[in-house]
Amino acid sequence: MSAVQALPLAAACLWLIAANMAAMLPRDNHRKCASVLVVIGVPLLGWVTFALGPVLGVMLMAGGASVLRWPLRAAGRRLRRLGGA
Numbered sequence: 001m002s003a004v005q006a007l008p009l010a011a012a013c014l015w016l017i018a019a020n021m022a023a024m025l026p027r028d029n030h031r032k033c034a035s036v037l038v039v040i041g042v043p044l045l046g047w048v049t050f051a052l053g054p055v056l057g058v059m060l061m062a063g064g065a066s067v068l069r070w071p072l073r074a075a076g077r078r079l080r081r082l083g084g085a
Contacts, residue, residue: 004051005051005052007051008044008047008048008050008051008052009048009052009056011044011047011048012044012048012060015037015040015041015044015064016063016064016067018037019037019041019064019067019068020067022034022037023067030070034068034070037067037068038068041064041068045057045060045061045064048060
């Protein structure tokens with residue numbers, strides 16, 4: 001594995017560690033931490049997918065979705081409410 005491939009993978013591992021650490025914080029900090037993690041995670045997901053391929057990108061997306069499941073559910077409810085369904 002070259003440095004071009006190792007760097008995005010290391011950054012993704014650090015993101016997952018940070019997400020798990022944020023989950024251990026008191027409940028009133030979760031929304032702020034989730035927002036920061038999403039803002040950092042989306043470009044990171046694109047970088048990993050570009051550098052390491054779509055299979056690893058989908059695996060990382062599934063891992064991120066499992067950590068950030070409440071913001072995803074809230075976004076889904078908000079989209080359904082806006083769509084009128």
